[in-house]
Amino acid sequence: MAVKRLMRVALRALSYTDIGEKESERLHRTVIRIRGLHLGKLPYQTWDHVVSYENHDIPVRIFAPGENRPDSLLIFFHGSGWVAGTIDGYNRICANMANMTGSTVVSVDYRLAPEYHFPAAPEDCYRVVREIFLHTELLKVPAEKITVAGDSAGGNLAAAVSLMARDRGEFLPERQILIYPSTxxxxxxxxxxxxxxxxxxxxxxxxxxxxxxxxxxxASDEDLQNPYFAPLASKDFSRQPKTLIITAEYDPLRDEAEDYGQRLKEAGNEVEVRRIPGALHGFFSLPPVFRQVRECYRLIDDFLNREGEGKAL
Incomplete structure (x- = not known):
């Protein structure tokens, strides 16, 4: 299945600010239309909060769908290569996630490279998740209904947090959702x-x-063998959360993400790996008018509401 031109254009529109100067007028109009799909009003509420850790604060933004208080929570780590991306830039994505899943979403503004090298990002993410797990009364969601999730570099961080949680023994998420993660x-x-x-x-x-x-x-070449930097470097894949891994057909990270799912499955974890046909890396940032995005949310919704054993495909 060929990559749809509209998806390619949409992702370029979201990725590059100078596209209007380099593309034809017709393409520029298409870009404006795609950007417009990311606008419009959604029924959600937001609150800003900080989690204090050592000598700095970690900003978080909380998205609640509609007027009803959900009984499930997604803690989300944004992508963009550990060097870009903010909770502001992911507002629409997290709002869509809250409304498409019916869950409260907590978006984490972890420290970015190159100002802050590894392990600053996973430590920030771990501290936010730890705060929520050890104080479930804050958001009034039981621990078994808390899921860690992320896309791309954020998927890497979600996997790292689950490994850190097992190793440190303070808590363990019930589920994790890794969207085309780097592993x-x-x-x-x-x-x-x-x-x-x-x-x-x-x-x-x-x-x-x-x-x-x-x-x-x-921070150093030794990081390349650290499982919190590259989860496939782990020597122990056991005792991990129920896992959903979503990959994109035309993504350089596809095979390593799927291999990570296989390693988790072989270690006795419940795992589901789904590849989205015709999709490029980054497609999750597009609005749900795209079929691939709707399919991604369908898989997430099914996973969050499913009981019993998962499977690797």
Missing amino acids: YSDHTTKSPYASVRDNGSKYLLTSKSICDYMKLYQ
Whole structure:
């Protein structure tokens, strides 16, 4: 299945500010129309809060759908390569998530590279999740209804937080949702994953850009073998949350994300891995008018409401 041109244009519109200067007038009009789909009013409420940790505050934004108080909570870590992205930039995505899932969503504004190298980001994310788990009365959601989630670099952070939680023994999320996560440390031609070579130069996210992001994020070469930096480096995949991994067909990160799901499954965890046909990396940031985005939310909703054993595909 070919990549839909409209998806490619939409993702470029969301990724680049100078597209109007480089594309044709017709393409520019398409960009404006796609951006307009991200506007409009949704029924949700927001609150800003901070979680204090050591010598700094970690901002969070809480999204509640409609007027009813949900009994489930998604703690979400945004993507953009550990070096970009903010809770402001993810407002619409988190609002859509709250309304499409019927869950309260907590968006975490973790520290970014290169000003703050690894492990600043996963430590910030861990501290927010820890605060919520150890004080469930704050948002009035039981611990078993709390899910950690993220897209791309945020998916990497969600996986890292689950590994940290198991290792530190203070809490353990019931579920995690990893949307096209980065899980491996090598995205050069030496990578064992074919998707890095097949999808690493023809689409918006390139293998070179992934390497560049990781160079900015890492503090030393030793980080490459740290499972909180690259979850596939873990020597122990046991005792992890029920897991949903969603990948995109034309994504250089596709195979490593799916391999992570397989490793979790082999270690006895409940895992579901779903590949979205015709999708590019970053598609989750598009509005739900796109079929691939609606399918992604359907999978998330089914996963959040399902009981029993998952499966790897």
